[in-house]
Amino acid sequence: MTVTAMVKVIERGGVPIAAPEGEIDLANVADCRAQLIAVVPNTAPGLVVDLSQTTYLDSRGVHLILELAERLRVSQQQLALVVPERSVIRRVLLLTQVDQTVPLHRTLDDALQQFQ
């Protein structure tokens, strides 16, 4: 059983917002990566990845976020993460020091502030 990570995409003020629902692991990280990369047009200032509906994320997911950040940096675009205060995945992101590279925001509005 391979669970396809459902990545929901909306857009707010020219900034695409991608929200992966469910679990990101070895089984679906490649699929998830393809979906996230596809949602950023060259004209956009960057991407918000909203992890509020993500119930599982391990080092594969961490690597995906860091790779995404690197790609956007090269194309002079920004990445912002939304990780609610109570989210179980916050600790993994902190332990792997993702917050040193990509800003973690508690809400979507906070994240969008980054693009003002």
Add this chain to the structure above:
Amino acid sequence: MIVEAPERVSTKLILLVDDDPVLLQALPEALQLRMDGVSIETCDSAGRALQRIAEVDYEAIVTDIKMPGTDGLTLLAQIRALRPDTPTLLITGHGEHDLAVQALRGGAYDFIQKPIDREYFVASLIRAMQARQYKRQLDEQQRTLEQRTSDLEQTVRERTRELQFLADASRILTASLDSEATLRSIARLAVPRLADMCITSLAESDGQVRRVEVVHAEPSKEQRLRKLLERYPFNAVASEPTATVLRTGQALLVPEISAEWIRGLGDHTEELSVARTLGSTSLIIVPLVARGRTLGVIAFLTAESNRHYTRDDLALAEELARRAALAIDNARLYEQERRIAETLQRSLLPQRLPLIPGLAAAARYLAASPEAVGGDWYDLFPLPRGTVGLVMGDVAGRGVRVAALMAELRSALRAYAVEGYSPAEVMQRLALLIEPGEMATLVYLIFDPATQTVRFTNAGHPPPLAVAPDGRASYLEGGAPPLGALRMPSYHEQSAQLWPGTTLLLYTDGLIEVRGASIDDGLARLHHAVASAPAEDLDELVDRVLGEVTRGRPGGDDVALLALRAEIPDPARFHVRLPAVPASLPMLRHSLRRWMEAAQTNDEDAYEILVACCEACSNVIEHAYGAADGDLEVRGTMTDQEVEMIVRDWGRWRPPRGLNRGRGLRLIEELMRHVTVTPRPDGTTVQMRRTRRQVTV
């Protein structure tokens, strides 16, 4: 006194008896003058006449009625006794009407009154002889007719025997779909009716020829014949003329096996030498030809019966061979189709049931007969969020078409199920795949071990049975007609709440439909069988159910049986073994969550233990086995203070490469505090240990 007439082929002898020398002199002359082709003998007494009559078959006899000694009437009686067909004319005196009547009553052809009217006499004599001639012709025709009738009867008897023989052969040929058994029976049938020895052989696909059966009318000689033939395996040169018949497809008839004939075949006719040793006199070899291919030969030989084969025997042998070849060809086609169907069907049944953590499963498939393949199948597969799909289906009929429909339904069902369609939606879609004339029963269940609920839709299949740990069992009733029964079917979903630890039993009707018993009996027996020991090991359970419900005499149908039970997690211990593939990770997380929930682990601890274990397992999946298959095992122990997790594999790690580059291991160390990685030649163990956070109240 004999008056000689010129010898002529058609000369007819007439005897004249009279005591009057004048008449004996005059009458022959008168007759000779008036009749062609007759010669007349005369006798002057009845006694002498009788002697002659005994020696010569006269065409007609004329006798005087009044003679000294034996008179004419007495002589007439003696003639009637001796030569009943010879017409006799009597000469009576003038006015002796009484005598004349006596003469006619005594069997005289006519009487001639004195004085003799010669014209009348001659005319009467000629009529008498003609009548005799006609009678003779009639007798001849009668005899010919009788002979013809007898010949016909003989032919009919022979044809009847042949037809009976062919009818017996046809019965044998249609009785079995095993080509070798067929040929063996045919050989047995041919001896002794058609032959004293019969040898049947089949051509193999590699060009070799294998003797299938050797029969001799005498059992002792049969042993000898077999032994002799064993010394001579088929050889294209040595086995002339069998090889010729095989090659040309033309039958061979040898009415007389002579030494010259054998010499004429060459030096290597070992097979025939064998036959000759056993004294065979006559031979027929017929090819088994079907659809233009020669499948083998049948050799008929005579010996003890000293019978010599004729063209009629050859015709019968050829007819027999024609029918046998058809039967063998049919059997082979059937065998081929059966093998395809079987392969197809077996490939559709899970080789082994998927290992799903927290679930025990067992399945059995019993084929009713090795000859035909039924359309039963079962399936078990994990679905998202820890749920499990269970399928039991039965396509009506047997053979390749049925297996193909089964394959179609199975794949489509899996696809729709994984897409997330509900049981009713899946069934609705499967109904569209059924062609007119096809029919299948099917039950599809989604079982959620976490909540112990089932959602299911049943299309005409026997109801699944749910057995609680205390033995209470109930059928999951409710459903719709089979797939293919209605043009516009409408399927609905049913659901049931199960007791924790309930065993679900799915099966096909072959289990409950035992010949001579009603379905209700079968259902009751099944109910009883599972209720008596509900909590035993599932493999033991399914074996016992099969034994008890079918009572060792399964019906004519295949039986498929699938049992599933969600194990109740033990809060102190965790153990799963899964294939080392990415798809195992969601299943592992699901069962780990259930376990930690049972052990009342707080959310943060649970998540961190989850990530640590899955990191270790991801490493196994990526690094331990390469492209090969392998398993991974996760064990856990939990106390109030501490949790220890051990992930092990049976592969050889390669240095980390690719995306992750050791980040996973660092994360594990951060999450679990005490981490030991022990690589061994037979696998690697990752031991992780940490204290539990105290639950904040």
